[in-house]
Amino acid sequence: MTDATRLDADETDLLAAVRAGDPARFALLTERHRRELHVHCYRMLANYEDAQDMTQETFLRAWHKRESFRGHAAVRTWLYRIATNACLDFLKKPTNRAPAPSALPDADSEVMYLQPYPDQMLPEDPQESVVARETIELAFIVAVQHLPPRQRAVFIxxxxxxxxxxxxxxxxxxxxxxxxxxxxxARVTMREQLPDRRLDWRSPATHELSSDERGAVRSYIRAHERNDLDGLMSLLRDDLRFAMLPDPGTVTTTAGDAVDGWISGGLFQRGHDDWRGITTTVNRMPAAALYLRAPGDSQYRLFAIAVLHIVDGKIAELTGFDATDKPWLDLAPTL
Structure with a gap:
């Protein structure tokens, strides 16, 4: 069966479900698009949990607006239209997220509602994820948040x-x-936000981690497990960009100042000096899931996930996230 034939069959099947008022068949035909719609909502909102809510809202709206589907557009296009407008409606509402998406004047502005995206939730179809890495990386997601909502939708x-x-x-x-x-x-803003990145999002981009990326994550974990401050410092570029969300304060700092700051904040001191880690990926980026064992505890408990941007074998950007109470990351709670 050709793709064109499959598309025609999808539209025909959905039209039949609409005319029959068959919610089970309708759900089956639309559900297959859930993962790609979730990624789309995440790009719009930068928050995994909000994207989950808006994806569910998309399916609810699709059923309530089912009579608007007449087969003139692909099912996928119709659903993307609904999802995009659901996200735009969400962005109009006052929320507890800070700052508001429209109040991001420069690259150093915080996006404190940013959450990591688990790779296991990305679309399985290679055709749907051909550009996933460059358009799901944290830097891209943050840059998109600097666009006003309508521009953001147009750009995506x-x-x-x-x-x-x-x-x-x-x-x-x-x-x-x-x-x-x-x-x-929107393109002007994206070039300002991502001056060193390729901006042709529709060109194929590799999804595989490089040997430099894999090696840097292993070394980062090993430095924590050994409390090896010199080893940790040697992994960091002197123009490191660091953030620990949702705390404010993205900074560009030297390797030495970064490590000194972490130590003064209690890292590698008693109670925060017994680490284990596992290598993982989120947002198709190398990441270290860090587990901490508190004094008197028999287990290492999931503490944080550090998402790394590696340049020439060194960590150029480190974005840390509290990993507790986030089962959707699919990380073991204890080691």
Whole structure:
């Protein structure tokens, strides 16, 4: 069966489910798109849990608006349209997240609602994840948050998903001219936020970690397990960018100052000096899941996950996240 035939069959099957008012069949036909829609919502919102909520909202809206599906567009396109507008509606509402997405004036602004994305939740179809690494990395997700919501939607639909301007305009109820103008402004902002990164998101990008990345993660974990401060310092670039979310304060610092700051904050002191770690990946980036054993405890308990951006074998960016109470990361709670 060709892809075109499969698409025609999908539309025909969904139309039949709509006309029959068959919720079970409707759910079966739309559910297959859950993972890619979840990634789409995550790119829009930078928060795994919010993306989960908006993905579920997408399916609810799809059922309530099922009569609007007439088979003129692919099922996938119809669902993306609903998901995009669900996210835009979410971004209009006051939330406890800070700062608001529209209040991010520069690259150093905090995105404290940022959460890591577990790789096991990425789409399994290689065609759906061909650009996943560069468009799911933390730097990209943070950069997208600097766009106003409508620009953000246009940019993702046009430059990430590769939609024609007319299709994006129809999804967002804008003119083609408005979409073109919004995309031009969004591209300028993205170049400012990602000056050293490739901006052709539709070109294939490798998903595999390099040997430098794998080696740096192993060395980072080993330094923690041995309380090897010199070894840890040697892994860090002197222009390290460090953040520990959701705490404010992304800083660019020297390796020595970074380690001194961690020590003064209690790291590698009694109670925070008995570590184990495992190598993992989130956002298709190398990461270390760190487990801490407190005095008197018999087990190492999941403490944090450090997501690393490696350049020439050294850690250029380190974003730490509290890993407790996040079962969706699919990490063992104890070692």
């Amino acid at each position: 639909l046009r430059d990430v998903l590769g939609w024609p301007a007319s299709t994006a305009a129809d999804a967002l109820e804008l003119t083609v001219a408005s979409v073109t103008s919004a995309l031009q402004r």
